[in-house]
Amino acid sequence: MKQQEVPVPYCDKCAYETGSIFKHLSPEEVDMINFEKEFRQYKRGEILYNEGSRISGFFCIHSGIIKVFKTGLDGKEQIIRFAKSGEIIAYRSVLSNELACTSARVIEDCAVCFIPSEILISLVKSNSTFAHELLKLACHELGEANSFITDIAQKTVRERLAEILLLLVNDFGLDDQNYLQIALTREELANIVGTATESVIRLLSEFKNDGFLELQGRKIKILSTKGLEKISNVFN
Amino acid sequence: MKQQEVPVPYCDKCAYETGSIFKHLSPEEVDMINFEKEFRQYKRGEILYNEGSRISGFFCIHSGIIKVFKTGLDGKEQIIRFAKSGEIIAYRSVLSNELACTSARVIEDCAVCFIPSEILISLVKSNSTFAHELLKLACHELGEANSFITDIAQKTVRERLAEILLLLVNDFGLDDQNYLQIALTREELANIVGTATESVIRLLSEFKNDGFLELQGRKIKILSTKGLEKISNVFN
DNA sequence: CGGTACGTTGAGTCATATCAACCATAGTGG
């Protein structure tokens, strides 16, 4: 849990005008958060919190990318989701008052605000709109989890990999040269899809041969989302 | 959507003293629910709601068992969860204001209360304890979904089947002869585990040969939860 | 008594995991 003593830049993600969950708070409530929160910076590879630990607060991502994962058999990671600017993590454990069911590790150097549990709970109690929005968020994630369960259970690795690539395009976008704006190791890709690293490597090079993408190390250049859609069977 | 005109039995599941989510309501709020709710009875095989539809309320189960599932490729069902007495379903869609992401079908004849969406929303707004409890519920389900994702992605069909059997024992219990208190077809078991019907049949008969259970049609007699635990690798 | 849904078994196939070897790259310390 590294916490650097650097000049704290203004964090606009916990402000009430932004697109984050905090937009449903009053200026006074945002002030309270800004007073209580702790600004932190983490480098790639660092852990924000560990599965099984009791969590004393949640994180709002200012910048960077974080992977949220569970550790399964033989320590193999299953990536549950990614969090990027404006999103919050660890709120599940805080709200359900359970131990963390996942761990979180930095994928791209990040700056986050750490906000104590009590703040979240008290806001849920005092601001019903905020509570409703949190419910929407949790219920939406639940819907996504249900879809993912169905996909993993029914689709082939090939279909899932294509689908995950499209999902990453959707979540992180492409730069001006059509490079995917998130760089993952082959192992990380495998740990989303739920397969072996070697399988990801082989399938990626198949997709390359099919002309759907190009590979430059970890950077993936998307040439044909249409092609990937066809492979992934996205429309059931 | 069958709705029988029978004398409405007293439904104690929507009462504020029970173990259901409604225990966090005031007597007045419970009265409101009782006034607005609609009592319905369904037989095995009937559908409560369909994936993709807009839902105008949620269901509280008085008695019986319901399976909640998604329809994937080729119409193959993926069972997401079961709901039994005292539990609520379809609240996800109501709260997230999204189309239903699952369907619900009766496994064991059931009696349910149908409660309009507006009631749920207004209670979330007016009763912050209730909102917090709903958040706990949703977040808890989210944690379970995450575990399930990891299991499906990493465990073998054999391990998953053993684990699901234990989970069913936990949720529905055993009768005095150690028979599992929920009767599923082989296909339904397969649709939880995420495998083919034939695989379930073969594995069940393996478990039988190993002395862990006995089979009487759909009734499964559990002889050794220890054995099933060993197979399932429950402790990671 | 035929029909329909469910259960069972066997045989063959295939996607994917596993194992092993090897290469590329970058960071480290002597």
Add this chain to the structure above:
DNA sequence: CCACTATGGTTGATATGACTCAACGTACCG
């Protein structure tokens, strides 16, 4: 500056878990 090591990526060979297909048995139901 150069071995040294660690990490990640790639490829090939092999094994196998699980699916598919097909046939047949069983049981209930009108």
